[in-house]
Amino acid sequence: MKFDKSKRKFLITVKRGFPMTDHPAASTNEARGPAAPRDPENRREDDQAAEDMIDPPVDFEGQSYRDMVAKSLLNRGNNKRLKAAIEKAKRGEPVTIAYIGGSITHGAGAIPLPVNGYAYRSYDLFRKRFASSEGSPIRLIKAGVGGTPSELGIVRYDRDVLRDGTENPDIVVVEFAVNDAGDETRGNCYESLVLKALGGDSRPAVILLFSVFLNDWNLQDRLAPVGWHYDLPMVSIKDAVVEQFSLARDQGGVISKRQFFYDIYHPTNSGHQIMADCLDWLFEVTDRSAPDEEDVLTDQPPLIGNDYVQTRLLDRQNVDRIAQIDTGGFRETDTDLQLAEMDDHDYGTPQFPHNWMHTAGSGEGHFTMTIRSKRLILVFKDSGSSDFGSAEIRVDGKHKLTADPHEVNWTHCSAVILYDEPESGQHTVEIRMAAGSEHKRFTILGFGYVL
Structure with a gap:
């Protein structure tokens, strides 16, 4: 694979199922990742089964799996808004969960994409956990577009999440941790997007989600401080899975890279399930925690910048x-x-x-x-x-x-x-x-x- 930094162009050859570690972000200290990883094509239904024939099946019910998922909770954050959404769902009231991000949020690597991507899976887990009846009005807004950063997300937000003022989500999940390498503002658009979501008429809970590439790279070090600054709930897939990738099953290993990743960018069905379970763990922890009395403080000076909130x-x-x-x-x-x-x-x-x-x-x-x-x-x-x-x-x-x-x-x-x-x-x-x-x-x- 070759990368021309002057043109942000990638020429990639991927052999299905084998780790690729020779791209520019192969070191976790590398500052940049690919600018626009595209959605995989020709995803086959038997791909996951083929991976499980090579590696031991993932025990999604085991203690090691639960321990791995628990490591994803980077920050519980101020829970006032998320608790409010959970209580609404328990009362049978309408709750809307929105997701905005790149190709992983779109569902790339999952098959079938509409129902096996992490966004749908975590929405469904929320619905099953908190809905008072099968017909409870828990709704999904998914606004993932492949290869796009928060610099485009801030332009899309009103149209794709708020649907030009016709929607007011109760929860917004923001996932750009592997898409913002090419962000010209180096975090200003990301923080602006977070603030734009927090400032919505419905005062939604905003959850920051940090996905990861096969080479263990993401932009969590740049973006997580925004979450700490506003004390937001944060879920890190990197924190959950990377350490255990190097372990054998009898040493605490849960899933191999071959099983988690469809290609060097996107999760398999199993990877998407883990992402959804990590968000569900946040839902569970928040549900059983005492509610915070004070709301998130958004009127403080920004950490990186808020210049694009009104885009x-x-x-x-x-x-x-x-x-x-x-x-x-x-x-x-x-x-x-x-x-x-x-x-x-x-x-x-x-x-x-x-x-x-x-x-x-x-x-x-x-x-x-x-x-x-x-x-x-x-x-x-x-x-x-x-x-x-x-x-x-x-x-x-x-x-x-x-x-x-x-x-x-x-x-x-x-x-x-x-x-x-x-x-x-x-x-x-x-x-x-x-x-x-x-x-x-x-x-x-x-x-x-x-x-």
């Missing part, structure tokens, strides 16, 4: 209320988009359908947008198709970057910050096809803006 999505659907645009040659709408199975759906939902696309026949006209804001994030489409080319991005007449959809090289949503300023001001953004790409395609999926 909103701008796309073709609402742009006229926010900015002035001339679409130029970007007048078409792209329908070949990244798909994600949301909630418990068995079908994919197109991501950022209200977009602007330049095509081979669009001509040389460029996209121009004038907007008053402090911060602006561009979301554009990556693609593995040779029909797509690069675009030059200018802000206030100055070259900002050249957006290359082939850096990641699969159909994927890519976010990049165009400007970040302390005061709101009027800015003009121009997007035109780069030299040599005039007759290629390029898709502007949308923008995230802070007024």
Whole structure:
């Protein structure tokens, strides 16, 4: 496997079922991981059975398993909000559990994905543990999109979690511990997302979940201090499983890496079950603990930053209320988009359908947008198709970057910050096809803006 840091590009060869330790994050001290690991393809139902033929079956009922799961509880945190959600469920009242993250939250590696990913499994465990009857209104919102960091999550939150104001979750699980290596803000977007969730009208409990890659890497050291800062419940899959990976079964080993990981990024069904059981352990511990009287303190100074809390999505659907645009040659709408199975759906939902696309026949006209804001994030489409080319991005007449959809090289949503300023001001953004790409395609999926 080769990694070009200048282009954030990975060329990976994976032999199913064998640990890969030669990628850039092979050392747990390595600061960066892959920018956009994609969902695995061709997942077969017999994969897990094949792993169990090589390694001893996992004893999900044994004491060693329970001890391993208990190690995942990084912080019980202030339990006032989570206790409130649990008590609502016990009374038979509606409770909504939301999950936002990358491909692991999406359910990658699980089969069938809609019901065997950790999000659905942990929601189902919560429902079975606390619902007063089989028909109790415990609801699931799953908003995992493969290969995307909190820099994109902050843009998606209102749309994908709050469903544009129609939902008010009682619990929000945030999982970006293996997706934020490419976060330009190095934690500011993550903390902003946490605060955005905490500040919701329903005052939801926010749980920070730290998944892990096959090489034992994640960004827990960067992101967990945010949880400590606000005393939030935190669950670390890394803390639960990594130490025991090196142990034989008679020494306390519970599951092998071969059994836990489908590939170098994503869990198998067994891995997803462990993640769900770790969240369920938090639910159990919280249920039997005395309630905290005081709520989480969110009005204190941020640990890393809160500059992106007020980020909103701008796309073709609402742009006229926010900015002035001339679409130029970007007048078409792209329908070949990244798909994600949301909630418990068995079908994919197109991501950022209200977009602007330049095509081979669009001509040389460029996209121009004038907007008053402090911060602006561009979301554009990556693609593995040779029909797509690069675009030059200018802000206030100055070259900002050249957006290359082939850096990641699969159909994927890519976010990049165009400007970040302390005061709101009027800015003009121009997007035109780069030299040599005039007759290629390029898709502007949308923008995230802070007024």
